[in-house]
Structures are given as structure tokens and as C-alpha cells.
Amino acid sequence: MSTRRFHLSASLLAVPVLVACASCAGVKSLLSPGNDGEATFVQVDDLMSRIERIHVDCELARQNIAASTDALRVMVDPEFRGDPQLAHGDLVSALELSERQAEDLQSDYNRMTSSANKVFAQWEENLKSFSSDSMREHSAVRMEATRARYDTVLTTVGPAMELYRGFNASLRDHTLYLGTDFNEESVVLVEREIRVLFREAEALRADFIHCTETCRNYVRKATTRSQSASTERREV
Numbered sequence: 001m002s003t004r005r006f007h008l009s010a011s012l013l014a015v016p017v018l019v020a021c022a023s024c025a026g027v028k029s030l031l032s033p034g035n036d037g038e039a040t041f042v043q044v045d046d047l048m049s050r051i052e053r054i055h056v057d058c059e060l061a062r063q064n065i066a067a068s069t070d071a072l073r074v075m076v077d078p079e080f081r082g083d084p085q086l087a088h089g090d091l092v093s094a095l096e097l098s099e100r101q102a103e104d105l106q107s108d109y110n111r112m113t114s115s116a117n118k119v120f121a122q123w124e125e126n127l128k129s130f131s132s133d134s135m136r137e138h139s140a141v142r143m144e145a146t147r148a149r150y151d152t153v154l155t156t157v158g159p160a161m162e163l164y165r166g167f168n169a170s171l172r173d174h175t176l177y178l179g180t181d182f183n184e185e186s187v188v189l190v191e192r193e194i195r196v197l198f199r200e201a202e203a204l205r206a207d208f209i210h211c212t213e214t215c216r217n218y219v220r221k222a223t224t225r226s227q228s229a230s231t232e233r234r235e236v
Helices: 045-076 084-127 133-180 184-189 191-222 225-235
Strands: 029-033 039-043
Touching: 045 084, 045 133, 045 191, 084 133, 133 184, 133 191, 184 191
Parallel strands: none
Antiparallel strands: 029 039
């Protein structure tokens, strides 16, 4: 079953938005007067949905890492007495799912950064349109706080994504090795490498848990009052 069929968690169902100032917390768009005097609405829902998608991608990556290492652990267990061909097939399937998830994460990450660049560029442009210095300052403070939370998402997800690709590459090497030569001696020969891979997998799973937390924090802090109240009512 495709990992794309996973549903967003209940805490992420609201689609929050960035706000230009405290007085427009319930508005779903940033308002920017154009040169011709007409209002230009810049939708920012897309960025929220991108970050929500990254949250799901990171959770799926964590699950795929666990599944693939479990499949490898079955094959290299000294007490293994099962069908080698079947066990190796399970390992290949788990690896392929993990590799596809890494591709999905990279694709969604690229979309998120593209969306964020547009949102913050427009927000900076909007600052020039305020007639009130105090309101411009309030909006600038909110923009920097939002950018800081977004940067936290980048600095946690980006490195984890790179490590995930490296993990999959190493797992593919192990899968190829065992598929070519699977016996007691061949497993003993790579025991050290296998232990290293398991340690890397454990650390990477922890990294992805941290990634989901930073995404959740971004969404929670950017959610409007009405959306927060609606979410709380659903949870009750």
C-alpha cells in the first residue's frame, strides 16, 4: 500500500496561516496594496500544507527505517532458521519502500522551501506598505519570529534527510551483499558493519521524531485563534 495514503494526524488537520499583524489574526491572506490601488491577496495556506506534509513524511520515514532494520535483523539473527529467499524478499521490499519515502521527503522539502521563499518575500514587500510605523514594527517582529520557526524546520529536516539517503544507500549495500552470499560465515564477516548500521538507524529515528516536533511547533504557533478553538473542540 502506498505510504501516500496515510492521513494527517488530528493535530494537523487545521490549515493555519501567517498573519501580518495582531489585528488580522483571523484573516486567511496577507493584504498588499498594488500600484493601481487594487488589493493583492497572497495566499499562504500552501506553506502550511507543505509543512504538514513534511511532518507526515518524517513520521513515515521513521516507520520505514524501523521496518527495514527489522527485516535485516531477521536475516542476520544467529538463530535464523527461516526461508532465506523469503526473508531477503522482505528486506528488498522494506528497502524499496524506504527509498521511495526518501524521494517523497526530498520532493516535499523542495516544494516547502519554494513556498516559503514566496511567502517571506511577499511579507517583506508588505512591510513597505504600512502607513503606521508601529504596525510595521509589529508585523516585522511577527515575520522574524515566524521565519525563526521555519528555519528550525529547515535545520532539523535538512540534515536528517541527508542522513536518511545515506542510511538507505548503506542498507542497499547490505541487501546486495546478503542476496549474493548468505550463510553463517558471510554474516559473521560483516557483523561490525551491521552493528554500525543499527546504531545509525536508531539515531536517525530519533532525529525524525525531533523533525516532527519542530513541524508541529511551527503549525501550532501559526494557527489562528478561531482554528485553535475549533481544534480544541474536536479534541474534547
